[in-house]
Amino acid sequence: MIGPRREKLAAALKETQADHALLTSLASLRYFTGYSAGIETGPSPFSPLMGALLWIAGEQPRLFLADMESSESVVPGLEVTTFEGYTVEKPLAAAKDLSAKLLTRLEKLPASRIGIESEDLSAGIFERLRSACPQAAFHDITSSLERLRLVKDDEEIALLREALGLCDLGQELTKKLARRGMTEVELFAEVRKGMEIRAGGRLPLLADLVSGPRTAEIGGPPSSRVIQEGDLIISDLVPRHQGYWGDTCNTCVVGEPTAEQRKIFDGIAAALAEGIDKVHPGMRACDLDADLRKRVLRLGGGYPHHSGHGLGVTWHEEPRIVPYNPLALQPGMVIALEPGIYFKDRFGLRLEHAILVTEKGAEILSKFKHTL
Amino acid sequence: MIGPRREKLAAALKETQADHALLTSLASLRYFTGYSAGIETGPSPFSPLMGALLWIAGEQPRLFLADMESSESVVPGLEVTTFEGYTVEKPLAAAKDLSAKLLTRLEKLPASRIGIESEDLSAGIFERLRSACPQAAFHDITSSLERLRLVKDDEEIALLREALGLCDLGQELTKKLARRGMTEVELFAEVRKGMEIRAGGRLPLLADLVSGPRTAEIGGPPSSRVIQEGDLIISDLVPRHQGYWGDTCNTCVVGEPTAEQRKIFDGIAAALAEGIDKVHPGMRACDLDADLRKRVLRLGGGYPHHSGHGLGVTWHEEPRIVPYNPLALQPGMVIALEPGIYFKDRFGLRLEHAILVTEKGAEILSKFKHTL
Numbered sequence: 031m032i033g034p035r036r037e038k039l040a041a042a043l044k045e046t047q048a049d050h051a052l053l054t055s056l057a058s059l060r061y062f063t064g065y066s067a068g069i070e071t072g073p074s075p076f077s078p079l080m081g082a083l084l085w086i087a088g089e090q091p092r093l094f095l096a097d098m099e100s101s102e103s104v105v106p107g108l109e110v111t112t113f114e115g116y117t118v119e120k121p122l123a124a125a126k127d128l129s130a131k132l133l134t135r136l137e138k139l140p141a142s143r144i145g146i147e148s149e150d151l152s153a154g155i156f157e158r159l160r161s162a163c164p165q166a167a168f169h170d171i172t173s174s175l176e177r178l179r180l181v182k183d184d185e186e187i188a189l190l191r192e193a194l195g196l197c198d199l200g201q202e203l204t205k206k207l208a209r210r211g212m213t214e215v216e217l218f219a220e221v222r223k224g225m226e227i228r229a230g231g232r233l234p235l236l237a238d239l240v241s242g243p244r245t246a247e248i249g250g251p252p253s254s255r256v257i258q259e260g261d262l263i264i265s266d267l268v269p270r271h272q273g274y275w276g277d278t279c280n281t282c283v284v285g286e287p288t289a290e291q292r293k294i295f296d297g298i299a300a301a302l303a304e305g306i307d308k309v310h311p312g313m314r315a316c317d318l319d320a321d322l323r324k325r326v327l328r329l330g331g332g333y334p335h336h337s338g339h340g341l342g343v344t345w346h347e348e349p350r351i352v353p354y355n356p357l358a359l360q361p362g363m364v365i366a367l368e369p370g371i372y373f374k375d376r377f378g379l380r381l382e383h384a385i386l387v388t389e390k391g392a393e394i395l396s397k398f399k400h401t402l
Numbered sequence: 403m404i405g406p407r408r409e410k411l412a413a414a415l416k417e418t419q420a421d422h423a424l425l426t427s428l429a430s431l432r433y434f435t436g437y438s439a440g441i442e443t444g445p446s447p448f449s450p451l452m453g454a455l456l457w458i459a460g461e462q463p464r465l466f467l468a469d470m471e472s473s474e475s476v477v478p479g480l481e482v483t484t485f486e487g488y489t490v491e492k493p494l495a496a497a498k499d500l501s502a503k504l505l506t507r508l509e510k511l512p513a514s515r516i517g518i519e520s521e522d523l524s525a526g527i528f529e530r531l532r533s534a535c536p537q538a539a540f541h542d543i544t545s546s547l548e549r550l551r552l553v554k555d556d557e558e559i560a561l562l563r564e565a566l567g568l569c570d571l572g573q574e575l576t577k578k579l580a581r582r583g584m585t586e587v588e589l590f591a592e593v594r595k596g597m598e599i600r601a602g603g604r605l606p607l608l609a610d611l612v613s614g615p616r617t618a619e620i621g622g623p624p625s626s627r628v629i630q631e632g633d634l635i636i637s638d639l640v641p642r643h644q645g646y647w648g649d650t651c652n653t654c655v656v657g658e659p660t661a662e663q664r665k666i667f668d669g670i671a672a673a674l675a676e677g678i679d680k681v682h683p684g685m686r687a688c689d690l691d692a693d694l695r696k697r698v699l700r701l702g703g704g705y706p707h708h709s710g711h712g713l714g715v716t717w718h719e720e721p722r723i724v725p726y727n728p729l730a731l732q733p734g735m736v737i738a739l740e741p742g743i744y745f746k747d748r749f750g751l752r753l754e755h756a757i758l759v760t761e762k763g764a765e766i767l768s769k770f771k772h773t774l
Binding site: 055056067068069070071072073075076078118119120121122125146148149150151152153154155156157170213215216218219220222223226227230231232234235236251252253254268270334335336344345346347350352353354 | 427428439440441442443444445447448450490491492493494497518520521522523524525526527528529542585587588590591592594595598599602603604606607608623624625626640642706707708716717718719722724725726
């Protein structure tokens, strides 16, 4: 599957008038090489970059990986070189070593134009490359790369199904385990535990888990708030599995729902179902947003966020289902749709499914059933 | 406490011949402003930077924060401006908006030299600033900033004690809960749950949790391996709490230790205790490393890593306790010492305490007792 992606990259470079590319975002590394970074705790003190893909036209692509990183998941057909990320023999100097290794090839290039991801490359490494390669002109190709990833291939769809399967489990567990007297963080720990046991390891996991009046604030991490009888719980679970992000949301109630909670839940569930029914190739993202937004706003309350977004090697990408976006939906796009409604200082409620745009309409990839 | 840190910054700028500074690392943002990013899942699709601190000599420091970030923990005495990180009204353009906001002040500066953190600033933002401000010369001041943070102030030591208290709890739980038949990931989930309930929220948590033959590989994330009777378990827990990182390690056995396991454990425990006893102001980091290394290597096996490292707003910083490092220890440094030994394909064992260098020697900040 990586072969056709590289053909798409070659086409994107042509379109942006780049001869070669230096790709450094985690998204691109996953998409073009298979490498997935462990990013649970943020920037590493050992290296500003975990890897870099140097793509010189007509040559085998070169992946540079920090020496503490695993190349286990890297696909065949790449030349893999390590650079020094961790050492006890001398001061840490990963950026310097990576730059030097990149320069052994870049310096020898004739005058050429090189596409980069300028927000995912450090100023330090960039300045080293730029000053050593006056014959090279660097320009940003991020938006072309994002467009290139818009339509998912079969391998990606299979991986997204797996990540969404973890979300399904997480939603089942949230509904099953939530009870009054436990804190949000306790509930979250149990839900994540179940998901990680199923995945067989730790999951980078972005999550809103808020209860009671906190649901009015749209989202937030689990806190030490004690869950009360009658509370709504918004559970929005976004795990990364094998480099691909799942994303679904449910809102459930602890105990018996009130008539108002039931009415709002049913209204949002209907908006989501009817929005999904409308999806078809050629529909503009802004029209899908408008349809969902209109149905939600009829229920009263506020709706201060997107109606949806693409999923893939990032957890928020095109097609953004937002008011300004004229982008036409295409078969193969995977979109998380998440209408939600928020009543200031009282409560909020959000429901989310991930769908695949098909020739005929949409297939719902997340299999759990939203249950108040 | 932030006041004296800013005086240190002014001195560091003088030393590096910078007139002003633009600080963008998470470490600097925490240290100088109190802001702590939620970095559980890696780079944000919304913005390459969550914040930037613009320090113009003689003016109130300006903190620029992405609009989805909380300024709750930001200390007084800063001008806080938000930039657009998330919007549904137009395409995402955080880097552009942040650059524009920085430029409203930078463009008006006379010829000046500006200290930056070049590995924690994107090439894209840097190029925008550089091209719009030909009168400004930017240079990297990262190593000065690292030196400035070497000695911890009282507030930092109190925060490190809190983070290490979470580690203490985690080590107690690992020892108490580990039993044959459970997987590493199950054990880890229970340990983390206890730590997060104590902390009242999610913790960015770097952790080695390996059992049985995996201990020979030094570390690694918890896997689906089923723990067996007689297994060693290396539990190295590195949580971030209120922006500061704790770090301790224990190795315990499931069931009764063998004579060999006991002997190696006692040897490493003695090496650690004797190493800590030797610590005093003026001792060189390399001499502390040599002392620990000699004691460990007497036990046979390999020792392919550092003997320790500083702790603070990052989880690995100076003083690095490594063979090349002549840096003299000073009162107020906080150091994680972690002698370990590894027998290829058989097993490994590592013990770690965090200490505070004092006028008289060292105080052990982590309170749990290493227990096989």
